[in-house]
Each structure stands twice: as C-alpha cells, then as structure tokens.
Amino acid sequence: MTDKQEYFNNDPIVKNIRGIKFDILSGEQIRAMSSMKGTHGIEIPELYDKQEPKLGGLLDPRMGATTFSTCATCNFETKYCPGHPSHIDLAEPVFNILFIPYVRGILECICLNCSNILVDKNTDKFKQILKIKNNKNRFIKIREMALKAKICMKPNQECGTTVTKILVEIKKNTSDIEIYSVFETMDDDKKAEKKQKFELKPETVANILDNISEEDCKILGMDSNRSKPSSMIHKVFHVPPLPVRPSMRGLFNGGTSSEDSLTGKLTEIVRANIRMNKNKETNTDNSLKHSKHYSHFLQLQTALYYNPDLIQNPKNDAKGNQFKSITERLKGKHGRIRKNIMGKRGDHNARTVITSDASIGADCVGVPVRVAMTITYPERVTKNNIEKLTQLVKNGCDNYPGANNVYISDSENARPIYLKYKKEELVLQIGDIVERHLQDGDIVLLNRQPSLHKQSMMGHRIKVINDPSLLTFRLSPAVTTPYNAD
Structure with a gap:
C-alpha cells in the first residue's frame, strides 16, 4: 500500500504561485510516471476477463479506482484516487x-x-x-x-x-x-x-x-x-488514467459495461501496435509489402485520438458510436476549460427577453411573477420580521408572496427544509434563514450580452409584474442604450 502522504500534503505553509509551465513529456518521462513501470506498457486489447478488468489491459486496476473497486496503486476509493497513467511502447515512432x-x-x-x-x-x-x-x-x-x-x-x-x-x-x-x-x-x-x-x-x-x-x-x-x-x-504513447475515461458498469443485465470513447480509440491503437509488432517479427517479403500500410494505420489511429477534424475522418468509432477526441474535450463552450474550470453554476439566475415599458422607473426592472417565485432571497429571521416571514412560510412556494426553503439555525446539518414537501406547520425561530420570493424593492444585477463595457451589467430595483401571462423583463427605454438594446 502506498503511503497517503504521497498524495495528500498536510503542510500548512501557503505559497504564492508565480506561473505554470506546460512541457512536452518525453518517452522516458512517460515511462517513469506510468503505473506499469518495467514493462512495455499495455499490450492486451481485451478489457475484461470474466467480467473483471483484465490485468495489463486498458482498464487495469493499477490505473485508478472504479465505482465498485479500490485502486491497486494507491489503495484509495474513487473519491480520493487521482488516477495513474500508463503507456504503450509503440512498434515504431509516429x-x-x-x-x-x-x-x-x-x-x-x-x-x-x-x-x-x-x-x-x-x-x-x-x-x-x-x-x-x-x-x-x-x-x-x-x-x-x-x-x-x-x-x-x-x-x-x-x-x-x-x-x-x-x-x-x-x-x-x-x-x-x-x-x-x-x-x-x-x-x-x-x-x-x-x-x-x-x-x-x-x-x-x-x-x-x-x-x-x-x-x-x-x-x-x-x-x-x-x-x-x-x-x-x-x-511511447501516453495512456490517461481511468478517472479521465471512466467505465460505466451496470448492476443489472449481467453487469454489462459502457466504455468511454477514448478507451475504444486506445483499444484500436493497441490492436494496430500489435499488428505492427507481429509484422516485424514475421520478416518476410509479404510482411515488408504490408509494413507501410500497418504504419499508416497506426499513424491514423493516433491522429484520430487527438483531433479527427484535422484529417476529415468520420467521427464515429468502429461500433458507430460518437467519438469525442482529446481536442474536443478541451476546446469550446462545452469543453473542460470553459465548462468545468471557468464555468460557474448559478441557482439564482433567470434569463428571458426584455421589453420596453415607459411606466417602469429608470432604476427599476419589471420581473415576471413566475421568475420572482423561483429566484429567492435569503433573509435571516429577527424579532422585527418574524411575523412577516412566518406569513410567507405559511403561504408556501405556490402562492405569491411566499417562500421556498427554510434553514434552521440550530440544525446540525445545513440542509434546507423544502416547503414544497413540508405539509405540517413550521415554527420559525430567531436566527433561521428563510429563502423568500423576490419582492418589490429587492436589488438585482441585470446583464445583457455582449458585455462590452461596465454598463452592460447594472443594478436595478425589482418591480414584480403580477400577471402570469407576461413572461419578459420590463425595462425603461431610458436605460436601453448602455445595454445596447435600443
């Protein structure tokens, strides 16, 4: 069992990051960081042996933990195992x-x-x-x-x-x-x-x-x-760890599995590499004749692994499933960078069309009652507002003005009480937090893309439009210019 100190650093010293360098891994570095040191890497295209991950294959337990197992390298479960890469020694450079x-x-x-x-x-x-x-x-x-x-x-x-x-x-x-x-x-x-x-x-x-x-x-x-x-x-070809390409195994239908498309493409690379090695070992006139063909096929599979668009090849794998390459997983709005790293989940946002309304003040924005009942404002219970908030809790989440959730102040866990499912009456205590519906006068941020300057995002006071048939934000014509909405 590997010492946990290798993966978790409890050193309390905080240091500033000056920069990040991106390097190209050499063959020696790929072998050194591989979970299959001292071998030629992955040489087996088969994934399972009697419904268990095959040793030496692309789902080898040494490359990380799966849902139903622990990692054979660090002995951690899925939640803590960072994953461990492996490698493929190529028959010839590509x-x-x-x-x-x-x-x-x-x-x-x-x-x-x-x-x-x-x-x-x-x-x-x-x-x-x-x-x-x-x-x-x-x-x-x-x-x-x-x-x-x-x-x-x-x-x-x-x-x-x-x-x-x-x-x-x-x-x-x-x-x-x-x-x-x-x-x-x-x-x-x-x-x-x-x-x-x-x-x-x-x-x-x-x-x-x-x-x-x-x-x-x-x-x-x-x-x-x-x-x-x-x-x-x-x-030497780098093989990403299992957490990067997780295998989905079911509990029913005999425990059938659904593999990530990267695993499928890596399987094709392993098969092409095996053909190349066998062709070299044969060393006949016929093998020399097919050597270039096998070499090009290995080159093709590695190219498809990175970016199929550069060679205009079909994006489906051998089974006809949609293949998502390394490049596609990184770039674009739905890639790792913009979606997972830069993307933020927002539970208190709303999006709809804006409509001009001359009766709305320049510092106000008309909000549909449907939006006001969905987006909530957390208000702490005090002796001055306990009666008002108690009435909002009684109204529930289906009547405006009302409330959606309540956080109990002396509760050991921070989970909310959902009023949608709470049938019995709830008695509020000072210190509780009530997530109430938006009301007139609440201040919100309004943004219209493209956000070209600071005035594209400004604060407004809420004016609830209590008409279920109106579903657009109402904005004064006087403030449409900063939003480029005129």
Whole structure:
C-alpha cells in the first residue's frame, strides 16, 4: 500500500504561485510516471476477463479506482484516487498530428544532415534577432533567415549540405501524414527544374530533432532540458488514467459495461501496435509489402485520438458510436476549460427577453411573477420580521408572496427544509434563514450580452409584474442604450 502522504500534503505553509509551465513529456518521462513501470506498457486489447478488468489491459486496476473497486496503486476509493497513467511502447515512432506545424517550422530552420541552425551566427542581423526576448517572435525572424539559405552554414565548412524545402502532406482520402524533403535540380538542358522528393519518416525526423544542440534549442525558443524537440514524435504513447475515461458498469443485465470513447480509440491503437509488432517479427517479403500500410494505420489511429477534424475522418468509432477526441474535450463552450474550470453554476439566475415599458422607473426592472417565485432571497429571521416571514412560510412556494426553503439555525446539518414537501406547520425561530420570493424593492444585477463595457451589467430595483401571462423583463427605454438594446 502506498503511503497517503504521497498524495495528500498536510503542510500548512501557503505559497504564492508565480506561473505554470506546460512541457512536452518525453518517452522516458512517460515511462517513469506510468503505473506499469518495467514493462512495455499495455499490450492486451481485451478489457475484461470474466467480467473483471483484465490485468495489463486498458482498464487495469493499477490505473485508478472504479465505482465498485479500490485502486491497486494507491489503495484509495474513487473519491480520493487521482488516477495513474500508463503507456504503450509503440512498434515504431509516429507523428503527433498536433505538432506537425511546429515540426515543419523547426525542420525549415535546421540542416537535415547535421541539425545545425541554417543561419550565419556572425552577422549583425542575427545578433539583433538574438535580442528579441519573445521566443515566438524570435523564431519567426530566424525562420525567415533560414528559408533564404542555400547551404548549411556550419562553422569551419564541416557540412555544406544543400538546403531542401520541407513539404507536409496530409492526405484526406487515406489520412496519411507524410513529410518530404524536396530537392530542386536543373535538367540536362538547364531549361526546366526537376523536383525529387524523399520521405522523412518519423524515426528519421526524431533523430534529426534529437541532434539539435542545446545552444540552438535556446535560440529557437525551446528548453532542451524540459521539452526536447524530439518529444514531438511519439515513441511511447501516453495512456490517461481511468478517472479521465471512466467505465460505466451496470448492476443489472449481467453487469454489462459502457466504455468511454477514448478507451475504444486506445483499444484500436493497441490492436494496430500489435499488428505492427507481429509484422516485424514475421520478416518476410509479404510482411515488408504490408509494413507501410500497418504504419499508416497506426499513424491514423493516433491522429484520430487527438483531433479527427484535422484529417476529415468520420467521427464515429468502429461500433458507430460518437467519438469525442482529446481536442474536443478541451476546446469550446462545452469543453473542460470553459465548462468545468471557468464555468460557474448559478441557482439564482433567470434569463428571458426584455421589453420596453415607459411606466417602469429608470432604476427599476419589471420581473415576471413566475421568475420572482423561483429566484429567492435569503433573509435571516429577527424579532422585527418574524411575523412577516412566518406569513410567507405559511403561504408556501405556490402562492405569491411566499417562500421556498427554510434553514434552521440550530440544525446540525445545513440542509434546507423544502416547503414544497413540508405539509405540517413550521415554527420559525430567531436566527433561521428563510429563502423568500423576490419582492418589490429587492436589488438585482441585470446583464445583457455582449458585455462590452461596465454598463452592460447594472443594478436595478425589482418591480414584480403580477400577471402570469407576461413572461419578459420590463425595462425603461431610458436605460436601453448602455445595454445596447435600443
């Protein structure tokens, strides 16, 4: 059993966070943090063995706790287990489709033979570029210089390799991702240019990027100690822990399970990797013939895992279910960032159309009675308002003005008493909190999108429109301009 101190820090010292750095995990780092250390990672595509998660599979108990079990790594239940990633040792390197533009940019800046940067470091222009502190802007300027180079400018004439153009092809029909080095030569009559393409396989590109010196890495805006350029090529595939892709297992129908779509895609990656390994072991003419096909299929599955939109492939998995990739889970209004991290749950909000009403004061907003009965205001019971609040509690939640919930002051738990289900009479005590319906004079915040300036959100006094047929906010024409509602 792992010591709980590894996962829970009881140190009372509070420190300020200065910043967050995002790095690219190398193959060694992925293996080091894997819950299956000392192995080739996941090599079994099957998920279950006699209705239990299969050891060495994608639902291995070492990767985290499920609803009906505890984690085999930290021995915690689902509530406390943070999850533990695993890995897949790939049969051969593949491109990470998200990094293709960056890989191409770096290859255009360096020599494909010696990995030296393709600029003369002794020129005044280069020395001026080094003064640019922003890594992105400095890289753009160096790339502009490198694209004009004809031969490698390595000191002491050690290389002198002819510079070639870098071509990236992502074929929409077959979803192949290929990078080429393009040589331009003149024909014998010197009248026309001839182009020769040489494919740069992922393993070749990884070796080229791995040979970039630490000095050139810094010039290009990269930290070779934290994020090696070669880490943009997958040699070891990171497998997220089980809490990221939970398995839904039922108690009925024989305990059938419903797997997350990420698990399904990872299964296809494991199967493709197994085919590649078997094809290499066979080592026949027929296996060599199919080697490229298997390689492209493995590349396809890893690309679909990250972002199917980049290769315009169907978004359904093998069973026809909707597949939600890593990118789709992060971006957009319904992604992890905007929905789960930045999103806030609001129990005291209402949204409807606004209507102009000249009879409403400029500092007021007309609110439908239906909204006023749903959104409540917590008012503490005192000796001055106990009679008023008692009457509101008697009216209940279905009559206006009334109340929806009551919090008892001496209660051990903070759960409210729902008046909708409370049939017997409730006696209020001083200190209790009554969540009453909105009433005339209550102050609320009103916002109309797009919120372009501070005046897009202003405070107004409530004027309840006690007519069930009217369901819009009533606003004075005098205050429509700040809301851009005129």
